Amino acid sequence: MVKVDILGVPFDNLTADAVLQKLLGFLETAENHMVVTPNPEAVMLARRDGEFLALLRAADLVLPDGIGIILAARLLRLPLFERVTGCDITQALLKSAVGRSCYLLGAAPNIAEKAAENLRQEGVTVVGFHDGYFTAASEKEIISEIQALHPDILILGMGMPRQEQWAMRHLADLPCKVTLCVGGTIDILAGNVRRAPVFMRKIGLEWLYRLISQPSRFWRMLDLPRFLWVVLRGR
């Protein structure tokens, strides 16, 4: 099965390696491709917001970012290989796409700059960056800058649904090959937010680590049990 439908969101059923190959393939084409990484909170938002659901459905690649999505697939007896997080796939792509360039757009002022600095130290070609708190007035300048710099990869970390709305609105105007909508990834690349230890990621407890390290996420994370309840009810 190529697509796995979870509450209307069509996830691509690919291993992380296959996703990476697909992204590398996108880099060889002439068009810009939008990649989204919904977690259970995003799926619940898509249930409440039809426009957001349409954006997810229109993306070129829909990756399951969150153990809750994998669990839902198991409950629905649907095959879904594995969790492919926005952060992991961004890092894997930047490592594999040797000679390709990227632009970072998102996170608080100074964070995108720090992420760019860290990536450059690792040998990644970062042609530019901008924080994700720009006004409508400065948006034009950002778009012109991206057009002039021609990055192959655009890393968008402005939170959902803003990053997906922004990506879809400007996809055709931006001369990139891959536009990754990857939430808090720029914070992680900057070293501003830490990922859960590997053992916690492996046993599907990254959400717990995030909750403990960022308690302000508590209210929005209530969508996780709600999501599982809706899946169970629909089964």
Ligand code: UDP
């Ligand atoms: N952010 C941004 N512009 C905004 C709102 C948020 O750049 O207008 C950034 C925020 O600083 C953080 C990221 O978007 O770096 C959201 O991270 P989160 O992990 O909450 O992403 P989500 O789970 O919402 O996709």
